Amino acid sequence: MKxxxxxxxxxxxxxxxxxxxxxxxxxxxxxxxxxxxxxVRWLRNTEVDPEEVAASAGAVLVEVKGRTFVLAExxxxxxxxxxxxx
Numbered sequence: 001m002k003x004x005x006x007x008x009x010x011x012x013x014x015x016x017x018x019x020x021x022x023x024x025x026x027x028x029x030x031x032x033x034x035x036x037x038x039x040v041r042w043l044r045n046t047e048v049d050p051e052e053v054a055a056s057a058g059a060v061l062v063e064v065k066g067r068t069f070v071l072a073e074x075x076x077x078x079x080x081x082x083x084x085x086x
Contacts, residue, residue, distance in 0.1 A: 006039070006063055006070050015042035020053055028057045032073045041068045 012035070013028055019042075031038045038059075042048045050069040054061040059071040 006037075009037065009039045009070065011039045011041040011068060013038060013040040015040065015046055015048055017043055017046055019046050020048060020056075025053070025056050028053070028059070028071065032057065032059055032071065036073045037062075038071045039068060040071065043067070 012031055013024070015024065028038055028040065040048075040050075040053070044067065048067075050061055050064050053069075054071055057071060058074055060074050062070040062072045064070075
């Protein structure tokens with residue numbers, strides 16, 4: 001997927017006021033497996049570290065803009081191998 005097309009990609013994971021938890025990480029992993037690219041958006045009053053989410057999900061952080069970031073499936077490695085819980 002080309003970098004310009006990330007803007008047209010709709011968020012498929014929304015992080016609410018409770019923030020990121022293990023269930024959310026599992027959902028991101030599941031979507032990465034089927035979609036290869038996942039766009040995540042979070043609320044203004046929620047603290048989210050995109051790099052930490054990517055590391056926990058075993059994904060590659062592709063882009064961060066405002067309160068939205070894009071993750072891609074990591075190639076050549078299993079998504080859960082280096083994961084850690086948030």
